[in-house]
Amino acid sequence: MPELPEVETVRRGLQPHLEGAKLTRVVQNRPDLRFPLPDDFVHRLEGATIRRLDRRAKYLVAELDTGETLVAHLGMTGRFLVGERKPGQFHHQAGDDPKHTHIVFETDRGARIAFNDARRFGYMDLIRTDALSEHPYFKGLGPEPLGEDFNAKALGAALKGKKQNIKVTLLDQRIVAGLGNIYVSEALFRARIHPERPAGSLKPAELKRLVEAVKAVLADAIEAGGSTLRDFRAADGELGYFQHRFRVYGREGEPCPPPCKGEIRRIVQGGRSTFFCPDCQH
DNA sequence: CGATGCCCCTGAGAGC
DNA sequence: TGCTCTCAGGGGCATC
Numbered sequence: 433m434p435e436l437p438e439v440e441t442v443r444r445g446l447q448p449h450l451e452g453a454k455l456t457r458v459v460q461n462r463p464d465l466r467f468p469l470p471d472d473f474v475h476r477l478e479g480a481t482i483r484r485l486d487r488r489a490k491y492l493v494a495e496l497d498t499g500e501t502l503v504a505h506l507g508m509t510g511r512f513l514v515g516e517r518k519p520g521q522f523h524h525q526a527g528d529d530p531k532h533t534h535i536v537f538e539t540d541r542g543a544r545i546a547f548n549d550a551r552r553f554g555y556m557d558l559i560r561t562d563a564l565s566e567h568p569y570f571k572g573l574g575p576e577p578l579g580e581d582f583n584a585k586a587l588g589a590a591l592k593g594k595k596q597n598i599k600v601t602l603l604d605q606r607i608v609a610g611l612g613n614i615y616v617s618e619a620l621f622r623a624r625i626h627p628e629r630p631a632g633s634l635k636p637a638e639l640k641r642l643v644e645a646v647k648a649v650l651a652d653a654i655e656a657g658g659s660t661l662r663d664f665r666a667a668d669g670e671l672g673y674f675q676h677r678f679r680v681y682g683r684e685g686e687p688c689p690p691p692c693k694g695e696i697r698r699i700v701q702g703g704r705s706t707f708f709c710p711d712c713q714h
Numbered sequence: 715c716g717a718t719g720c721c722c723c724t725g726a727g728a729g730c
Numbered sequence: 731t732g733c734t735c736t737c738a739g740g741g742g743c744a745t746c
Contacts, residue, residue, distance in 0.1 A: 434739055434740090435739050435740090437739095438739065466722070466723090466740095466741090466742095490739095490740080505740085505741095506739090506740090507723095507739095507740055507741085508723090508724095508738070508739065508740055508741095509723090509724080509725090509738090509739090532724085549723095550723080550724050550725065551722085551723045551724050551725080551738090551740095552722080552723055552724080553722070553723070553740060553741080554740090594716095595716080595717095596716070596717075600717090603740090603741090605740095605741085612739050612740070613738090613739060613740085614739055615739085658739090659739070660739095661738080661739065662725085662726075662738070662739090663725090663726095663738095663739095664739070681739095702717085702718080702719095703718080703719065703720085704738095704740095705737090705738090716746105717745105717746090718744105718745085718746085719743105719744090719745085719746105720742105720743085720744085720745100721741100721742085721743085721744100722740105722741095722742090722743105724738105725737105725738090726736105726737090726738090727735105727736090727737090728734100728735085728736085728737105729733105729734090729735085729736105730732105730733085730734085730735105
């Protein structure tokens, strides 16, 4: 589900509820998500105060005052939903199917924050804060696409000599961290680059267009609150609306916007769908 | 090392 | 209504 814009949307929704808040109660409904939850997960969290809530690539990163950091990845269907703690009664928010609500956090501000994940491709972990950047989750990650370290020169160096197609290469989080299947198709379309081009074959002008397209599409999507295809929701339950601005994703057979007379095609690369216009992407 | 395919898991939607 | 099949915002791992 969530790529960088959706994770950032969730972070922004959670931030006012979590930053500076103390976790008064944590409920763990099963021993594992995608991976086993860490030992004593609940006890290591209860009583901790969250100093700050950040995002790195597609990870939510909550620094605690205990020397540990809570890290969460939403996988495909993971969501955090904020509600109010109501003694006795409990009203389900849209999207909070209790069957798949695996972890619940309660704060000293009276918020109830539920982590719900039907497919359970998401995961959480507790990591020593002083060793965070060396942890396997983070160590190999490429630059943040919206940061200055992601630029044409650096991307060119990372792609140099690569024969793998540019679409699949951009999904590799070691090259750039945070893109997923939707935004790679959208960025390549905006940059007018064919998804089957060998990554190492991009010329400087194309690298520049690609970097600018990646930044633009992610910024636009964050502004729109992310994309809701099936089940993405912000922490307050709101739906994103960037899906209405997709130019190619999910539009197989539709005409490319004028003046192009092409028809959008779908191909499979690395086992996942790619959408593009064969007439304007070269 | 690179490319490919399978796998984790559940649900939605299409087609019969 | 119900069954079967395909597909899905991610990514790890085995295999060749």
